[in-house]
Amino acid sequence: MVLVFAESQKGTFKKSAFEAVTYGYKTAQALGTSCAALVLGTANDAAQLGKYGASKVFHVADTSLDQLDSQVHTAVIAAAAQQVGAKVVILSNSSTGKAILGRLAARLRAGSVAGANSLPDVSNGFVVKKGVFSGKAIASYAISSELKVISVMGNSLQPEAVGADAAVEALNIPVPASKVKIVSVSRIEGTVPLPEAELVVSAGRGMKGPENWGIVEEMANILGATTACSRPVADTHWRPHHEHVGQTGIAIRPNLYIAIGISGAIQHLAGVNNSKTIVVINKDPEAPFFKAADYGVVGDLFEVVPRLNEAFKKFKANA
Numbered sequence: 001m002v003l004v005f006a007e008s009q010k011g012t013f014k015k016s017a018f019e020a021v022t023y024g025y026k027t028a029q030a031l032g033t034s035c036a037a038l039v040l041g042t043a044n045d046a047a048q049l050g051k052y053g054a055s056k057v058f059h060v061a062d063t064s065l066d067q068l069d070s071q072v073h074t075a076v077i078a079a080a081a082q083q084v085g086a087k088v089v090i091l092s093n094s095s096t097g098k099a100i101l102g103r104l105a106a107r108l109r110a111g112s113v114a115g116a117n118s119l120p121d122v123s124n125g126f127v128v129k130k131g132v133f134s135g136k137a138i139a140s141y142a143i144s145s146e147l148k149v150i151s152v153m154g155n156s157l158q159p160e161a162v163g164a165d166a167a168v169e170a171l172n173i174p175v176p177a178s179k180v181k182i183v184s185v186s187r188i189e190g191t192v193p194l195p196e197a198e199l200v201v202s203a204g205r206g207m208k209g210p211e212n213w214g215i216v217e218e219m220a221n222i223l224g225a226t227t228a229c230s231r232p233v234a235d236t237h238w239r240p241h242h243e244h245v246g247q248t249g250i251a252i253r254p255n256l257y258i259a260i261g262i263s264g265a266i267q268h269l270a271g272v273n274n275s276k277t278i279v280v281i282n283k284d285p286e287a288p289f290f291k292a293a294d295y296g297v298v299g300d301l302f303e304v305v306p307r308l309n310e311a312f313k314k315f316k317a318n319a
Contacts, residue, residue: 001028001034001035001036001086001087002024002025002027002028002031002034002036002086002087002088002089002090003035003037003038003080003081003084003086003089004020004021004035004037004038004049004054004090005020005037005038005040005077005089005090005092006020006021006037006039006043006049006054006057007020007092007094007096008039008041008042010042010066011043012044013043013048013049014193015154015159015196016094016196017049017092018049018159019092019155019156019157019158019159020091020092020152021037021052021053021054021159022052022158022159022160022162023119023156023157024037024053024054024090025052025053025054026053026119026157027090027119027120028088030119030122031087031088031122033087034056035053035054035055036054036055036056036058036084036086037049037054037056037057037058038058038059038060038077038080038171039057039058039060040059040062040065040076041061041062041063041064041065041066042063042066043059043061046168047166047167047168048165050163050164050165050166051161051162051163051164051165052159052161052162053160053163054166055166056166056167056169057166057167058080058168058169058170058171059168059169059170060080060170060173060175062175064178065175067182068099069178069182070096070099070103071103071176071178071179071180072175072176072178073096073099073100074100074103074104074107075107075176076175077089077100077104078104078107078108079173080171081108081147083171084171086147087146087148088147088148088149088150089110089148089150090150090151091104091152092151092152092154093115093116093151093152093154094154094195097114097151098114101114101149101151102114104149105149108149109145110145110146110147110148110149111143111145111147111149112143112149112150112151113128113130113141113149113151114130115130115131115151115152115153116128116129116130116150116151116152116156117129117130117131117138117152117153117156117253117274118156119157120150125142125143125144126142126143126144127140127141128140128141128143128150129141130153131153131274134247134270134271135251135273135274136270136273153253154195154196154252154253155196155252155253155254156253191226191227192226193226194226194228194242194243194245194250194252195250195251195252197225197226198254198255198256199223199224199225199226199255199256200226200227200228200245200252200254200256200257200258201216201219201223201225201227201228201258201260202228202230202257202260202262203227203228203229203233203260203262203301204229204232204268205232205262206260206261206262206282206283206301207238207260207261209238210237210238210239213238215302215305215306215309216305218309219258219305219308222309222312222313222316223312225256227239227243228244228245228252229243229244229245230244230246230262230265230268231244231246231249231267231268245268245272246267246268246269246270247266247267247268247270247271248267248271249271250271251270251272251274252271252272252274252275253274253275253276254275256275256276256277256279257272257277257278258279258281259280259281259282259289259293260281260301260305261281261282261301262280262282262289263282263284263287263289264280264287264288264289264290264291264292265288266288268289269288269289269292273292277294277295278292278294278295279293279295279297280293280296281304282296282297283298283300283301
């Protein structure tokens with residue numbers, strides 16, 4: 001069996017959970033076995049995971065699992081995997097998945113790969129691919145252990161509805177007492193998180209100051225995109241640090257990445273070069289970012305961006 005840990009937040013499943021279940025379903029198909037989902041704590045409408053390929057949903061309903069304690073979550077997921085006889089465990093490569101994967105692999109004595117970006121090749125063993133050297137190369141990892149643990153990069157594949165709601169079965173697993181006291185949790189609300197965003201509008205020091213960010217936010221609102229920024233912008237507090245993308249910030253894989261007034265230093269490119277389509281707007285024709293761009297506009301962003309915004313509005317109005 002392939003077991004997928006489907007994360008929920010405040011009882012609601014995120015896109016990454018559906019991606020992970022789709023990945024688990026396709027892996028199970030390749031292995032000739034079944035795929036099941038595991039949910040912890042409060043989870044509304046857990047049965048919907050069946051639409052993405054889970055033949056069954058296992059639920060450990062203890063509400064103490066609503067807040068992440070990596071040691072406790074690891075113990076519960078490992079116990080669940082052993083109880084249902086899972087041979088492959090799938091996680092999202094989120095902050096939660098990153099906190100759990102190593103502990104889980106050690107507890108299960110399993111081989112592991114963090115940040116897989118394609119389905120396993122099972123034609124000759126079990127081989128998983130992932131990006132290395134800041135996405136400049138692809139490495140293949142052969143996992144020979146009986147149990148395997150994999151975390152899946154966001155936007156590596158689109159969730160696919162392949163079935164119907166699945167039966168939800170309660171799992172009776174003891175939940176260890178947490179050694180961590182969570183005082184408060186602060187989350188960014190109301191926007192699609194950058195690791196999950198399919199459309200991202202980003203800007204850099206070419207904006208000349210935070211007071212000019214209105215045209216960037218307008219473009220993001222028109223397109224339904226998430227905003228981002230380069231490191232210098234975050235370091236000077238023009239924008240919040242959670243918007244910083246790059247090698248030292250958040251690595252993203254959107255379908256469309258629009259870079260406005262960003263030169264394209266190698267550290268920034270390392271975090272965004274897995275974007276499917278990159279559009280660069282910069283007045284410097286020698287900006288390094290143009291070498292990585294699928295489309296480029298050489299021009300003053302204060303002239304180009306407002307005109308693009310007007311064009312986007314007209315296009316959406318006529319769509």
